[in-house]
Amino acid sequence: MIVAERKPLGEIKSFVENYKKLLIVGCGTCATVCLAGGEAEVKVVASGLRIGFLREDKEVEILEDCVTRQCEPEFVEPLVDRISNNGVEAVLSLGCGVGVNFLADRLGSTPVFPGVNTEFFGAAVEPGVWVEMCAGCGNCILHLTGGICPIARCSKSILNGPCGGSQDGKCEISPDVDCGWNLIVERMKKMGTLERLGELIPPRDWSTSRHGGPRRVIHEELVSGSQGDEEAAG
């Protein structure tokens, strides 16, 4: 999932302190699961802001909402209606960056501010700990590396690792960071495929990643609205 962390309340307040009517909107999917911007966090942020504004004798009306997903029209369109029908001056989204963008594209002149920092695609390795596991680089090579991603989990994203900075299973940048290539080596040892690491992985084509510009995925059969066979999209 997409892992995010709530911004400090002071920073959030600095974004919205000049508006009289705010809507704080959470997201019921990733941001909820990683405890950054779900219904509970909307309440916490709203209370924090109310207390802050009260101390400064500022009258700010704060509305609260939380939608299932901030990245799909069916959940966001009703939100857009609520914003325009209720005289909301500014929106604070506790969804990931996708949610903020998706709202910004639809809100005309109403500002939308980010209440969280969107961090990465990761998994909860233990309660309260999320770790990055995918970089969304658009051309998966996990079949070459035992299912462990060198792009996301090596600090240098090198394809023919490990570099010389691996020590006791940790990365040279910090004893708190696992060396991704050490994980790959250990995994491939267990699988009996270590020798495969002797094959040179050539320079990759980063155009499938962010470096090729903003990306899109298109399922033609859905775009054209055709009701034909449900073949896998090419």
Next chain:
Amino acid sequence: METALLKSGSNLERVIQDGHFAVTVEIGPPMDCNEEIVLEKARLLKGLADAFNITDNQTGVVRLSSIASAALIIGEGLEPVMQMTCRDRNRLAIQADILGAAALGIRNCLCIAGDHQSFGAAGRLKGHPGAKNVYDIDSIQLVAALKGMRDDGVQQGGDPLDKKPPIFIGAAWTPLGDPIEIRPLRLKKKVDAGADFIQTQGVFDIDRFRDQMKIIVDMGLHERTAILAGIIVPKNLGMLKYMNSSVAGVSVPDDMVKRMEQARAAAGDDKKKARENQAEEGIKITVELIEQVREIPGISGVHIQAIEWEHRVPEILKRAGLVPRPGQPKGGE
């Protein structure tokens, strides 16, 4: 090594091909544009080694560039090994710099990943920990790209080069890095990619290094590349301990640490004497290490790193019997 035509015509290549025990010495450029510092180090070391590595923003700190420093020392009559990290440049910049280096007469290039930018000289300097790193290609892919440019006359993207850059291609190897079982395989990968010579991470634990080299010799890699053992000159006890605890792939045997402790203790409260004793012990250790690695089968030379201590290198090389060096090539380029 094959006794064929020289690939680059570099002095280092010639020395290796002629079967001499090769010596390279590292020169660290300054953190400003004072070319005199590079030139002074060059004058001090001239003629004492076969080639001189110029580091490339070593430990993630901005320094006078390796390509410019390399050109400066050529002007003093020294042969550089330009170090090239993958951290700071994408494949366009790397290849442009290699072509530029070749045009400036640089004939050796060491291809390395580079310390992560968060290093900032291990916290001693501010550095630029917030920098965006590149790592478009990794060090092994860089070796292959360089070989493609030199031998096949093609850029990594496939466009042709009319004039090929005659570069002797180097790569680094951390023989005792974790996970240790992958290290021989990774060296093989570098050799397969086209590394003509290898400079290793600093070696202190001779026994463990000998064990790794046995594997390398069994794989026959020493016949396909020239392996120069890395020798880091320990200035004092603090440095030795720091390297043991904090530098990946470096382990210092306990008895070596004890020797340094004794050297310091022998000076009592006299701080100046303690410094001198440790320096002398450090040089003794260095000379012994050089002699020991020289006896290890598969080792073709040494790569000496005296970090900000280059002025002690002449003494070390003399005491190790490594000077004078084999004759310089006539005519250069």
